[in-house]
Amino acid sequence: MIAFIVRRLLSAVVLMFIITAVTFGIFFLVPKAAGVSEDDLAARFAGKSPTPEALAQVKERLSLDEPLPVQYGRFVKAIVAGDSYDTGVSEVECSAPCLGYSFRTSTPVLDEILDRAPVTLSLAVGAAVIWVIVGVSIGVLSALRRGSLFDRAAMAVALAGVSLPVFFTGLLSLAFIVHAWGLLPSVDYKPLTQDPAAWASSLILPWITLAFLYAAMYARLTRAGMLETMNEDYIRTARAKGLPERTVVTKHGLRAALTPLLTIFGLDFGLLVGGAVLTERAFSLKGLGQLSLDGVIQSDLPVVLGVVLFAALFVVLANLVVDVLYGVVDPRVRHS
Amino acid sequence: MKSPKVWTAMTAGAVVLSLGLSACGGGDDGDGEGGSAATKFDAGSNGIVNPSDKKGGVLRMGMSDDFDSTDPGDTYYAFGNNFVRLYSRTLMTYTSKPGADSNKPSPDLAEAAGVPSDGNKTWTFKLKKGLKYEDGSEIKAEHIKYAVARTYDRGVLSHGPAYFPQLLDAGDYKGPYKNKNLDDFKGIETPDDYTVVFKLKDPFPEFNELVTFSGQTAPVPPDKDKGAQYRLHPLSSGPYKWEGDYQPKKGGVLVRNENWDASTDPNRKALPDRIEITAGLEANEVDNRLLNGQLHVDLPGSGVQDAARQKILTDPKLKANADNPYAGFHWYVPISTVNIPNVECRKAIVYAADRDAMWRAYGGDVGGERSTSIQPPIIAGRQKGTDLYTSTAAGYKGDVNKAKEALQACGQPNGFSTTMVYRSDRPKEKAVAEALEQSLGKAGIKLTLKGYPAGTYTAEQFGSPSFVKKEKIGLGTYGWAADWPTGYGYLQAISDGKAIVPAGNSNPSELDDPEINKMWNDVVKLDDAAQREAIYNQIDQKIREKAAILPNVYAKSLLYRPQTLANVYFHAGFGMYDYANLGVTG
Amino acid sequence: MGDKRPAETLDGTPVTMAEGSPPPTAFLEVRDLRIHFPTDDGLVKSVDGLSFRLERGRTLGIVGESGSGKSVTSLGILGLHNRRNAKVSGEIWLDGQELVGASPEEVRRLRGRRMAMIFQDPLSSMHPFYTVGDQIIEAYRVHNDVSKKVARKHAVDMLGRVGIPKPERRVDDYPHQFSGGMRQRAMIAMALSCDPELLIADEPTTALDVTVQAQILDLIRDLQEEFNSAIIMITHDLGVVAELSDDILVMYAGRSVEQASVQDAFHRPLHPYTWGLLGSMPRLDRERSERLLPIKGTPPSLINVPAGCAFSPRCAYAELNEGRSETERPELAEVEPGHRVACHLPLERRRQIWETEILPKL
Numbered sequence A: 001m002i003a004f005i006v007r008r009l010l011s012a013v014v015l016m017f018i019i020t021a022v023t024f025g026i027f028f029l030v031p032k033a034a035g036v037s038e039d040d041l042a043a044r045f046a047g048k049s050p051t052p053e054a055l056a057q058v059k060e061r062l063s064l065d066e067p068l069p070v071q072y073g074r075f076v077k078a079i080v081a082g083d084s085y086d087t088g089v090s091e092v093e094c095s096a097p098c099l100g101y102s103f104r105t106s107t108p109v110l111d112e113i114l115d116r117a118p119v120t121l122s123l124a125v126g127a128a129v130i131w132v133i134v135g136v137s138i139g140v141l142s143a144l145r146r147g148s149l150f151d152r153a154a155m156a157v158a159l160a161g162v163s164l165p166v167f168f169t170g171l172l173s174l175a176f177i178v179h180a181w182g183l184l185p186s187v188d189y190k191p192l193t194q195d196p197a198a199w200a201s202s203l204i205l206p207w208i209t210l211a212f213l214y215a216a217m218y219a220r221l222t223r224a225g226m227l228e229t230m231n232e233d234y235i236r237t238a239r240a241k242g243l244p245e246r247t248v249v250t251k252h253g254l255r256a257a258l259t260p261l262l263t264i265f266g267l268d269f270g271l272l273v274g275g276a277v278l279t280e281r282a283f284s285l286k287g288l289g290q291l292s293l294d295g296v297i298q299s300d301l302p303v304v305l306g307v308v309l310f311a312a313l314f315v316v317l318a319n320l321v322v323d324v325l326y327g328v329v330d331p332r333v334r335h336s
Numbered sequence B: 001m002k003s004p005k006v007w008t009a010m011t012a013g014a015v016v017l018s019l020g021l022s023a024c025g026g027g028d029d030g031d032g033e034g035g036s037a038a039t040k041f042d043a044g045s046n047g048i049v050n051p052s053d054k055k056g057g058v059l060r061m062g063m064s065d066d067f068d069s070t071d072p073g074d075t076y077y078a079f080g081n082n083f084v085r086l087y088s089r090t091l092m093t094y095t096s097k098p099g100a101d102s103n104k105p106s107p108d109l110a111e112a113a114g115v116p117s118d119g120n121k122t123w124t125f126k127l128k129k130g131l132k133y134e135d136g137s138e139i140k141a142e143h144i145k146y147a148v149a150r151t152y153d154r155g156v157l158s159h160g161p162a163y164f165p166q167l168l169d170a171g172d173y174k175g176p177y178k179n180k181n182l183d184d185f186k187g188i189e190t191p192d193d194y195t196v197v198f199k200l201k202d203p204f205p206e207f208n209e210l211v212t213f214s215g216q217t218a219p220v221p222p223d224k225d226k227g228a229q230y231r232l233h234p235l236s237s238g239p240y241k242w243e244g245d246y247q248p249k250k251g252g253v254l255v256r257n258e259n260w261d262a263s264t265d266p267n268r269k270a271l272p273d274r275i276e277i278t279a280g281l282e283a284n285e286v287d288n289r290l291l292n293g294q295l296h297v298d299l300p301g302s303g304v305q306d307a308a309r310q311k312i313l314t315d316p317k318l319k320a321n322a323d324n325p326y327a328g329f330h331w332y333v334p335i336s337t338v339n340i341p342n343v344e345c346r347k348a349i350v351y352a353a354d355r356d357a358m359w360r361a362y363g364g365d366v367g368g369e370r371s372t373s374i375q376p377p378i379i380a381g382r383q384k385g386t387d388l389y390t391s392t393a394a395g396y397k398g399d400v401n402k403a404k405e406a407l408q409a410c411g412q413p414n415g416f417s418t419t420m421v422y423r424s425d426r427p428k429e430k431a432v433a434e435a436l437e438q439s440l441g442k443a444g445i446k447l448t449l450k451g452y453p454a455g456t457y458t459a460e461q462f463g464s465p466s467f468v469k470k471e472k473i474g475l476g477t478y479g480w481a482a483d484w485p486t487g488y489g490y491l492q493a494i495s496d497g498k499a500i501v502p503a504g505n506s507n508p509s510e511l512d513d514p515e516i517n518k519m520w521n522d523v524v525k526l527d528d529a530a531q532r533e534a535i536y537n538q539i540d541q542k543i544r545e546k547a548a549i550l551p552n553v554y555a556k557s558l559l560y561r562p563q564t565l566a567n568v569y570f571h572a573g574f575g576m577y578d579y580a581n582l583g584v585t586g
Numbered sequence C: 001m002g003d004k005r006p007a008e009t010l011d012g013t014p015v016t017m018a019e020g021s022p023p024p025t026a027f028l029e030v031r032d033l034r035i036h037f038p039t040d041d042g043l044v045k046s047v048d049g050l051s052f053r054l055e056r057g058r059t060l061g062i063v064g065e066s067g068s069g070k071s072v073t074s075l076g077i078l079g080l081h082n083r084r085n086a087k088v089s090g091e092i093w094l095d096g097q098e099l100v101g102a103s104p105e106e107v108r109r110l111r112g113r114r115m116a117m118i119f120q121d122p123l124s125s126m127h128p129f130y131t132v133g134d135q136i137i138e139a140y141r142v143h144n145d146v147s148k149k150v151a152r153k154h155a156v157d158m159l160g161r162v163g164i165p166k167p168e169r170r171v172d173d174y175p176h177q178f179s180g181g182m183r184q185r186a187m188i189a190m191a192l193s194c195d196p197e198l199l200i201a202d203e204p205t206t207a208l209d210v211t212v213q214a215q216i217l218d219l220i221r222d223l224q225e226e227f228n229s230a231i232i233m234i235t236h237d238l239g240v241v242a243e244l245s246d247d248i249l250v251m252y253a254g255r256s257v258e259q260a261s262v263q264d265a266f267h268r269p270l271h272p273y274t275w276g277l278l279g280s281m282p283r284l285d286r287e288r289s290e291r292l293l294p295i296k297g298t299p300p301s302l303i304n305v306p307a308g309c310a311f312s313p314r315c316a317y318a319e320l321n322e323g324r325s326e327t328e329r330p331e332l333a334e335v336e337p338g339h340r341v342a343c344h345l346p347l348e349r350r351r352q353i354w355e356t357e358i359l360p361k362l
Helices: A002-033 A038-043 A052-062 A068-081 A109-144 A149-163 A166-180 A196-229 A233-240 A245-273 A277-282 A288-297 A301-329 A331-335 B004-025 B078-086 B141-150 B163-167 B207-213 B227-232 B283-291 B306-314 B343-352 B355-361 B400-410 B427-442 B454-461 B465-470 B487-495 B514-523 B529-545 C070-078 C104-110 C132-141 C148-161 C180-192 C210-227 C238-244 C262-267 C272-279 C347-361
Strands: A083-086 A091-094 B058-062 B092-094 B105-107 B115-117 B122-126 B195-199 B240-242 B251-256 B274-278 B326-334 B368-370 B417-423 B446-452 B473-476 B478-481 B549-556 C028-039 C042-054 C059-063 C087-094 C115-118 C198-202 C230-235 C247-252 C255-261 C333-336 C339-341
Touching (some): A002 A038, A002 A068, A002 A301, A038 A052, A109 A149, A109 A196, A109 A245, A109 A277, A109 A288, A109 A301, A166 A196, A166 B283, A233 A245, A245 A301, A277 A288, A288 A301, A301 A331, B058 B283, B105 B207, B141 B195, B207 B487, B343 B400, B343 B427, B355 B427, B417 B454, B427 B446, B446 B454, C028 C070, C042 C247, C042 C255, C059 C070, C059 C238, C070 C087, C070 C115, C070 C198, C115 C180, C132 C148, C148 C180, C198 C210, C255 C262, C255 C272
Parallel strands (some): B058 B274, B417 B446, C059 C230, C059 C247, C115 C198, C198 C230
Antiparallel strands (some): B092 B105, B115 B122, B240 B251, B251 B274, B326 B473, B326 B549, B368 B549, C028 C042, C028 C087, C247 C255
16 A cells, blocks of 8 residues: 555656646747747836847746746756745745746745645635535435436436536625625635634635535436446345345445446545636636736746646645545455 | 816806706715715816815725735836825826816925926926935935935836836846945936036936836935835825735725825815725725716726716716716727738728727727727827728728728739737637628638637737737727826827837737837927927827727716715816815715 | 236236136246237337246256246346336246245345246356355344354354365355355355245356356255255256256246257257257257257347247248237147147147157257
């Protein structure tokens, strides 16, 4: 097991290098292919009507004039060994793992990420709890009452939930629940450590909105999985043993039906922690998704790289946890 | 200051009017306290709404994006320059008055306006004495010299205006980060702690206006400078200071600076006790919070989004809390003099353009006014001008016959083909491009439309002469606002041949006309503002004669002021409300 | 026949059991069992009027092709059909208790305790996530109020009895850690954990190789002697039936076409379908080339069962009846003591065909 985890972590490191290298490539090579010169790139950071001297200064400061491998090498070195940052006045130390400094705000990218991660994590965890409970319950009930009015209504709502973009449902719920009816306060994130009640009440709407999308998906997946599982031979065996139906459904059916969901959940959750861009945007939550979106819009390469790296790390970690959990849940995996 | 009586009379009139309105609208919430809150539509464009001297309360400001920088030396946006006045004082600042008066420079740190000598090449400012920073230390002339010197390093402070390096006679000085010895900076002399002398390469008559518009003369003590990171907590010289640091893309809080002396500062009322800034809100969320009073000010000051606009214009009660001033922008269409070198061909474009559709693309009356000059009405001394090649008779729909005549004269009787670019994420600009595609098509001028993202448009596509040439771009949508509200502030960057730069070019017409260039060279030698204004109007006329720009609309913004916002007025210098003088009630 | 069928409510549950039918004398008696599944394509009549009896200590082999209704019948006896999508009617008497009309809860309590089932394919029939021991313990504890410890000891005993070596260690293994034969033994141990009086074995040896097959059949036989259980052996393999059963029931299209003692069925079969089954039975003493005589054609759709004799489209002798086979359904009739057949062909003609045409080819 240990060897397995170590192997997975090593491949994760390789994966992250590839991801950052690709991000680097997209940032520099794609504009170049589209005919954007380094001057044009520098002009993005140089304010209104920059003179050629100003562009040269910007290029030098952001190292845009250096060869790509050199820039990438520095990026990697900073993560491993730290780096220092020239504010102009003095050198500021940035200890490893250093993700560099924002082109736009000159703040350390790692600080920005760590500052925002709790927001996204709060959003993701809360929504995940809701969508797993609601989605799985509805999915199970739908499967057990297949073809009933409940099943059909639930699946219709679920279809809507899957089809409607979070941006739409988010703005709609804001417009009505917060602004028109005043049922909930505006979404203003408060840290959990500061005031748990305010934390929860500020996030309840984003949770529900985000959970709606996923709950719909999970309800459909659970239903399908449950229908399949309840047709399995071992369920028939469990019934043949004379087990009460409730035991059959929960102990024998649900556990097997939910196991494949674990993989999907791991991926979904990992991706979400990397930034729920649309939800954060809709609710003005300052999480990692917003950070990466701003980074992309403002060509803030270090920020984009940092968030991409962080997101990749989380996806990899989430998958690792899922794989380990899989071994716990499914003995066949453990023994192979 | 106008006498209070005048304002009382005006508000009384407003009360009557708004009562009339709300009678139609059906019911009024009733604004119990004072009764002076009732206002009418556009009242803030020319007068003070909810005049107040009452201190206290929390002013909440929000925005969907963020400042380019909170460092007074590094911000270029008008709203940034407006905002930094809360914690930075500069040599000169705008007068805090509603209406056209606000365009005038008013001494801030300086005792009086700068005094020119040596034929407008030397400008001397005397500082008030006893002015202090938030830490209690004294503001000295050398700190202003240092602040200006910083702006030379475009690598560290890349956002702000670059006028000082262009104008000051400082050789090839590279800024204090590369050269620590401030004595090497010859552009400014500080003979004593209270005198700042600017040395210019060439005569520049509008130097007072120049130091007024930006925060770049806000003093920075060298030992407090943190370079690129100074923006997180610029040392305050104004009525407020940052509580902790500003958090980019998130926001921050301003609290009172006890070391600010109100008696030295006639330009800032500083009414609220605390100002909370939230960045990164979803754009419609900003409007929603504005409408329900959770936010007082939408910082960028460019007006509400379409959804809120509909809501406000259709609800008389909401509309009474909105203003519709000239935003300072002129949305126009530069025509490339490089790709369409023949003036007759450019004239054909202007003749054929359906100005009516172009105007409606910006939302009709509330969105703006059909323009007749290049300079928008907000510019001091601007003359209304005339539509040279636009036929008003046909309802501004364009004149195909005239266009065809011009094409004949151009030697292209069957028309020609060219490319038009626009910002793909701006529906209004797309609509303008489509209107032109259609109306020019009638005259035989075929347009190929290409959209580019707004984020790179002015730097890399329309703002890049090499790109314009390579893609054979003939015209594109564009907008421009003055750095300071004079003809120089508006027109120089968009019509002077010297202003053409390889990236982020603000003269996409690439107008490099010897006649106009000469006028720019000469106008700076004139001491008299009225004489200069006459030249600016001539340049304006020339640009239109040469059909280098197809005028479109003077933008009007729809600003919303919640009822709890006090002492609100539109400030022509910034093109939005005056942030240093707002108050809150309730 | 129709008037004997009990009335049904819309969802398929019988209102009452058939009134006035004589109390059963056998340990298990199935009377006119019908199991229908309404589907979008029509009503699937998987079992359509099946009757048989079985005494304690006896073994009944039910044979037939796939889809003939064998497995549906066994699940029906155990009450394992979902009442929402299956219409069950008729009577099933187990030791004097009627099961079709009983509440699901009553039937559940009998299941696993008085009647148990061994399924084919033990790999898919055992839950992959729980140990073999856990699954046996669960089966035991649901009907016996004992501690986990006692139940575990019982599970180890059961595994030992079905011949699993080192049962005290293997009890904690998962099904996938067992070999195919061991899994089937474990399955049997699970089924027998509550000493059921009726054991239904559904193709218990299909997935196993020949040696293991023999061992499993021996095991079932030994256990039957020990517990005196009644056994229903469901299979399409006549060899298994010959080895283990006392009586045989041949099913075709949801109905019984021949019921007889094993002796009669193998030596004097009187239904053309049974002949076909015998012909397709692999035998070690036969030449490879002529080994199998498959029955031509395919089993009928259970939605549109042919009018008349369901087997007639595939029956080589149907035309001898001048169309009667296509129009009139033959009823099961006792032609000899303990030997019932449903066929329109005159008895003598059938005996003659068997003697002269079928037997020599086998």
